[in-house]
Amino acid sequence: MNKRSAVAFAAAGAALSLGLSACGGGGGETTPADGSSGAPAAAEAFNAGLEAVFNPSDKKGGVLKMAISEDWDSVDPGDTYYALSWNLIRIYGRSLVTYTPAPGAEGRKLSPDLAESLGESSDDGKTWTYKLRAGLKFEDGTPITSKDVKYAVLRSMDKETLVNGPTYFNDWLDLPKDFKSVYKTPDVNTDSAIETPDDQTIVFHLKKAYAGFDNFAALPGTIPVPKDKDTGVKYREKVIASGPYKFDKVEPGKQYTLVRNEHWDPATDPIRKALPDSYEISLGVNADDLDNRVLAGDLHIDLAGSGVQPAALGRVLGDPALKARADNPTGARTWYTSIMSNVPPLDNVDCRRAIIFAADRVGLQNAYGGEFAGGDIATGLMPPSIGGWKKLDLYPTGTGDVEKAKEALTACGKPEGFETVMAYRADRPKEKAIAESLQQSLGKAGIKLDLKGYPTGDYFALYAGKPDFVKKNGIGLATNGWGADWNDGFGFMSQIVDSRTIRESGGNYNLSITDKEIDAKIDEALLETDVAKRDAIWGEIDQRVMEQAYVLPSVWSKSVLVRPQGATNVFVTGAFDMYDYLNLGLE
Amino acid sequence: MVTYIIRRLVGALLMLVIVSMVTFSIFFVIPRIAGATAEDFASRYMGRSADAEMIAVTAEKLGFNDPIPVQYGRWISGVFVGSEFDTGASIEECPAPCFGYSFIRRQPVWPDLVDRIPVTLSLAVGASVIWLIGGVATGVLSALRKGTIFDRAAMSIALAGVSLPIFFTGIVSLVVFSYGLGITAPGGSFTPFLENPAQWAYSLLLPWITLAFLYAASYARLTRAGMLETMSEDYIRTARAKGMRESKVVVKHGLRAALTPILTIFGLDLGLLLGGAVLTESTFSLKGIGDYAVQAIVTNDLPKIMGVTMVAALFVVLASLIVDLLYAVVDPRVRLG
Numbered sequence: 010m011n012k013r014s015a016v017a018f019a020a021a022g023a024a025l026s027l028g029l030s031a032c033g034g035g036g037g038e039t040t041p042a043d044g045s046s047g048a049p050a051a052a053e054a055f056n057a058g059l060e061a062v063f064n065p066s067d068k069k070g071g072v073l074k075m076a077i078s079e080d081w082d083s084v085d086p087g088d089t090y091y092a093l094s095w096n097l098i099r100i101y102g103r104s105l106v107t108y109t110p111a112p113g114a115e116g117r118k119l120s121p122d123l124a125e126s127l128g129e130s131s132d133d134g135k136t137w138t139y140k141l142r143a144g145l146k147f148e149d150g151t152p153i154t155s156k157d158v159k160y161a162v163l164r165s166m167d168k169e170t171l172v173n174g175p176t177y178f179n180d181w182l183d184l185p186k187d188f189k190s191v192y193k194t195p196d197v198n199t200d201s202a203i204e205t206p207d208d209q210t211i212v213f214h215l216k217k218a219y220a221g222f223d224n225f226a227a228l229p230g231t232i233p234v235p236k237d238k239d240t241g242v243k244y245r246e247k248v249i250a251s252g253p254y255k256f257d258k259v260e261p262g263k264q265y266t267l268v269r270n271e272h273w274d275p276a277t278d279p280i281r282k283a284l285p286d287s288y289e290i291s292l293g294v295n296a297d298d299l300d301n302r303v304l305a306g307d308l309h310i311d312l313a314g315s316g317v318q319p320a321a322l323g324r325v326l327g328d329p330a331l332k333a334r335a336d337n338p339t340g341a342r343t344w345y346t347s348i349m350s351n352v353p354p355l356d357n358v359d360c361r362r363a364i365i366f367a368a369d370r371v372g373l374q375n376a377y378g379g380e381f382a383g384g385d386i387a388t389g390l391m392p393p394s395i396g397g398w399k400k401l402d403l404y405p406t407g408t409g410d411v412e413k414a415k416e417a418l419t420a421c422g423k424p425e426g427f428e429t430v431m432a433y434r435a436d437r438p439k440e441k442a443i444a445e446s447l448q449q450s451l452g453k454a455g456i457k458l459d460l461k462g463y464p465t466g467d468y469f470a471l472y473a474g475k476p477d478f479v480k481k482n483g484i485g486l487a488t489n490g491w492g493a494d495w496n497d498g499f500g501f502m503s504q505i506v507d508s509r510t511i512r513e514s515g516g517n518y519n520l521s522i523t524d525k526e527i528d529a530k531i532d533e534a535l536l537e538t539d540v541a542k543r544d545a546i547w548g549e550i551d552q553r554v555m556e557q558a559y560v561l562p563s564v565w566s567k568s569v570l571v572r573p574q575g576a577t578n579v580f581v582t583g584a585f586d587m588y589d590y591l592n593l594g595l596e
Numbered sequence: 597m598v599t600y601i602i603r604r605l606v607g608a609l610l611m612l613v614i615v616s617m618v619t620f621s622i623f624f625v626i627p628r629i630a631g632a633t634a635e636d637f638a639s640r641y642m643g644r645s646a647d648a649e650m651i652a653v654t655a656e657k658l659g660f661n662d663p664i665p666v667q668y669g670r671w672i673s674g675v676f677v678g679s680e681f682d683t684g685a686s687i688e689e690c691p692a693p694c695f696g697y698s699f700i701r702r703q704p705v706w707p708d709l710v711d712r713i714p715v716t717l718s719l720a721v722g723a724s725v726i727w728l729i730g731g732v733a734t735g736v737l738s739a740l741r742k743g744t745i746f747d748r749a750a751m752s753i754a755l756a757g758v759s760l761p762i763f764f765t766g767i768v769s770l771v772v773f774s775y776g777l778g779i780t781a782p783g784g785s786f787t788p789f790l791e792n793p794a795q796w797a798y799s800l801l802l803p804w805i806t807l808a809f810l811y812a813a814s815y816a817r818l819t820r821a822g823m824l825e826t827m828s829e830d831y832i833r834t835a836r837a838k839g840m841r842e843s844k845v846v847v848k849h850g851l852r853a854a855l856t857p858i859l860t861i862f863g864l865d866l867g868l869l870l871g872g873a874v875l876t877e878s879t880f881s882l883k884g885i886g887d888y889a890v891q892a893i894v895t896n897d898l899p900k901i902m903g904v905t906m907v908a909a910l911f912v913v914l915a916s917l918i919v920d921l922l923y924a925v926v927d928p929r930v931r932l933g
Contacts, residue, residue, distance in 0.1 A: 076784070080891075169650075241686075242702045261701070262708070262891065263883050291784050293891070294881040297767050298783040305775035307782050466896075 053333040058572055058580045058588070060113045064596070066284075066577035071595025073285040073576070077312035078296035080262060082173040085245040086232035087165030090173050092492070093314050095229055096585045100288065101250040101267060102232035103278070105139050105158065105211075106223050108584035110280055110591045116582035117396065117496045119223050120280055123158065123233070123251070127223050134218035134536060135183075139226065141209045146272040147235060148255040155211040157233035159203045163191045165230035170241050175494060177225050183214045192241060220538045224495050253283035265290040284577070284594030297321065300571075304331065309573035314587025316568030322382055325569060336570045340586040341394045341501060342492035343387055344377055345562040346431075346443065347473075347520035352485045355429065359421035361558035362404075364486070367414035369450035370406045373563040376442035384564030391551040392565040394583055395493060395501050397544030403555050414454035426455020429485030432473045435462030440488040443563060447486070458486065475515035487520055489560075496584060498534060498547025506554060507531050522559045600924055608917040615909040620668050623902055634660035657682040671696075675906075695906055696899030705903035708888060713907070715786055716884035719807065719876065720869040722800055727808035727815060728862060734812065735819025736851060739827060742820075750816060758813035766806050766879035773802060784881035803880045807873065811865060815858060822854030829853075855926050863919025870915060871908030 057063050081091040086102050089095070099107055099122075107122040109115055121127055124139040131138065145153035165171060166179045167190035182202040188194055204212040213222065225231075238249050246259055253273040258266035267288040275283065290312065294302075300321035302308040311317075317325055325331045354360045370386050377383030385393075389401045405413070418424055431447065433440040441462065448458040461484075463472040472478055473487040493501035504510055508523035530550050537543040554560060570588060572579050575596045582589035627636070635648075638655035658681060659667055670679065678692035689704075690697045696705040734754070738747045773780045780802040787795040826832065827850050835845050872886030881887075885904060892900035923930045 079894075263711075291881070293883060293887060294784045295767075295879050298770055298879065298881060301767070301771050301775055302782055305771075307775060 058336040063579040064577045075310040075312045076291040076294040083245045086229040088171035088173045092585045101252045103251045104231040105226040112580035114583045116584045135215045137213045137222045148250040148270045154208040155205040160236045161234040183216045282592045306574035334572045338581045338586045340566045341496045342566040344490040345560045347487045347489045349521040357421040359417045363414045363417035365404045367454040369409040372446040384566040387562035389551045397548035399548045409450040428457040431458045431486040433488040434465040474517040695903035700897045722804045723807035727811040731812035731815025732819045734816040738820045739823035754813035754816045757809040762875045826853040867912035867915030870911035
């Protein structure tokens with residue numbers, strides 16, 4: 010009797026909760042302040058924020074509430090690598106140039122921020138000069154000079170103190186040999202790398218020419234840091250703002266509050282609207298609860314920007330009213346499987362092609378979460394949001410073509426198939442699903458896979474990314490994935506297709522593409538000053554990667570985002586493939 | 597009575613020492629047996645970018661090459677007098693009580709814990725009061741009305757409470773009561789008691805009730821069983837025959853005898869909860885010790901994990917001690933025996 014009634018209670022409870030939550034969303038909605046402009050409410054529609062600004066407005070005021078279920082590396086501009094951080098940081102920091110706050114592809118274009126204009130290159134692209142605007146001030150009123158930008162860049166290069174963050178400046182600036190870090194060798198003259206001839210001018214000298222240096226100038230590393238306020242790794246507890254907002258409450262792991270920076274001069278800042286009065290950011294919020302709060306209107310933004318959890322996904326896609334509030338951007342991220350061209354018999358291009366022919370592409374898409382939450386079936390390595398992308402049509406994208414696979418196997422001298430090992434990250438269920446799907450689909454063509462899982466933490470350092478481990482263990486396939494550091498060919502491809510990035514000691518993300526033609530094209534792209542031509546070269550590199558079957562791409566990742574209730578200027582930026590956090594406002 | 601208290605206190609202290617040794621062994625001795633070297637420990641602390649030379653130097657500076665008892669001694673003394681960590685790049689201070697220094701977060705463990713203990717304390721104590729009173733009252737009433745609809749309904753609801761996982765009831769309660777009806781606070785709200793007692797209670801109301809719902813079941817059933825047993829004893833009939841008020845019979849003679857097992861469970865439950873109500877804190881986004889423990893594990897931050905383990909153990913031992921002392925109050929046979 011007890012058990013039955015218990016089951017009945019549970020079922021009733023579940024049904025009740027589902028019913029109530031489906032009609033929920035009424036509580037906690039922000040009511041517009043009186044005296045609003047009377048503009049008609051924007052019509053909600055699926056993907057309305059993808060290519061256009063949803064609910065545009067210039068109305069100031071209100072508290073923008075953001076939350077995230079985990080945490081990110083740091084709020085210190087010299088010590089952060091998360092896309093969400095690079096997006097958010099522009100509220101309290103200004104870099105030399107930054108991404109234009111506009112929806113879609115426009116958002117990938119760079120606009121000058123601290124600088125008056127984009128960089129001027131000289132010395133055939135090895136020297137880059139920027140002139141700062143006049144009237145720039147930190148939150149305490151002290152003027153921002155080129156020395157502050159130089160110091161910020163130099164300090165961000167100390168990877169022992171500030172361990173996070175990209176290493177582009179380390180790799181490209183022409184530094185003197187005796188310079189170790191601003192903390193250890195503060196007196197070494199670094200003018201060979203960065204010069205500040207006057208307070209408004211900063212000049213960068215590179216070891217090798219790079220026509221796209223503006224992408225480096227957009228990095229948070231160029232957000233100015235006053236030297237006398239720099240406390241090294243503790244700077245994250247009191248970041249000095251150069252943007253329209255400054256930190257008020259800083260409780261790492263718990264919450265951040267930002268309020269207006271009175272010393273930010275809107276006349277020096279053509280791209281920021283600075284609409285909310287303050288920001289409240291809560292950390293460590295339960296992920297499912299976070300989604301419920303966004304849906305109910307209690308929170309505005311899920312800072313992670315990577316999409317709703319599976320629990321909410323079903324609700325959002327299934328309920329037309331909620332789906333109308335959703336945007337489904339494609340991220341600059343590809344999930345793929347590396348085909349090791351240095352492990353026999355995959356050193357033969359036809360054997361590699363056989364793998365792609367035999368693979369069940371739909372199964373791979375499902376393994377990652379299907380059409381909306383997983384992504385689109387990838388026809389190439391480069392995702393569509395990267396400039397220069399071309400739709401390739403080299404292989405079928407169905408459930409596997411055993412006939413074509415067998416043809417390719419015959420061409421490479423293995424008509425009966427062959428055996429090889431597939432590596433994947435053991436604690437990622439999606440990658441396990443990929444491996445199992447490939448084992449099944451490839452098996453139909455006679456290619457036998459021995460699946461081996463390895464821990465994520467050391468996957469690139471010790472296993473799939475270590476060349477002699479791969480050779481010794483005959484690993485022919487390895488799951489992989491890559492997101493762009495910024496959305497152009499260099500920002501996406503440079504670390505994963507250039508053979509010169511491969512280190513014998515391990516830690517490689519390019520698991521085995523050693524192709525001289527690709528390397529030559531990369532060098533060409535680095536020197537090409539015309540953006541469209543440069544992008545086209547990266548498109549050609551993508552084509553060669555696929556023609557030579559170096560990778561089997563699974564999906565270009567997509568995420569399902571939900572637009573906030575009561576917010577204005579909501580749109581997905583092509584720079585980060587999540588909502589642009591720069592100009593959000595409140596109704 | 598006094599000797600009893602002293603005996604229990606000494607026992608508790610001994611337990612704490614043993615727990616510290618076991619914790620230390622788990623993190624520093626067992627890996628050694630499995631083949632870890634001093635450099636392995638140092639590289640855990642240092643992050644990815646360090647090279648082999650730096651790691652070896654750091655291993656020496658952090659004392660991983662010293663004998664195990666010396667390392668243990670250093671760690672324990674750190675709890676009482678504080679300690680310093682020489683990472684090679686800098687010397688980091690860790691004032692007393694030093695439960696460890698997190699290299700990933702670059703700060704001592706204790707200040708974080710101090711911030712979070714009140715949250716877990718508020719959650720655990722508040723919920724425990726509700727479940728104790730609610731559970732025991734329900735159990736008593738069920739026992740007195742054995743076999744009635746009330747009894748059956750109460751026990752069924754209790755069963756539901758103990759069967760439904762808190763990450764289900766929690767999320768559903770939030771959706772229904774906080775976001776749907778708007779009568780309770782949303783997830784992630786917490787106001788310290790000293791700041792605003794009324795807001796503190798309001799922000800914790802839903803977590804308290806949800807957590808209490810989970811525990812009240814065992815208390816209701818235990819109390820019911822215990823009451824049924826004691827109420828059928830002869831001395832109860834005698835008391836009634838003597839003309840004693842029914843309420844006095846039930847409480848002073850019936851319930852008191854049935855309390856001992858309830859107290860035992862209560863001590864254990866409360867102690868464990870104080871060590872970190874991981875699921876509840878995670879579901880309601882409360883920044884307590886349990887949430888801290890989860891963060892520490894996910895980021896593989898050894899000093900934090902050790903610090904939380906020690907603090908949690910401290911609470912469990914303390915709770916058992918208090919319960920043992922309460923036995924002496926409730927059950928005269930204990931204090932005299």
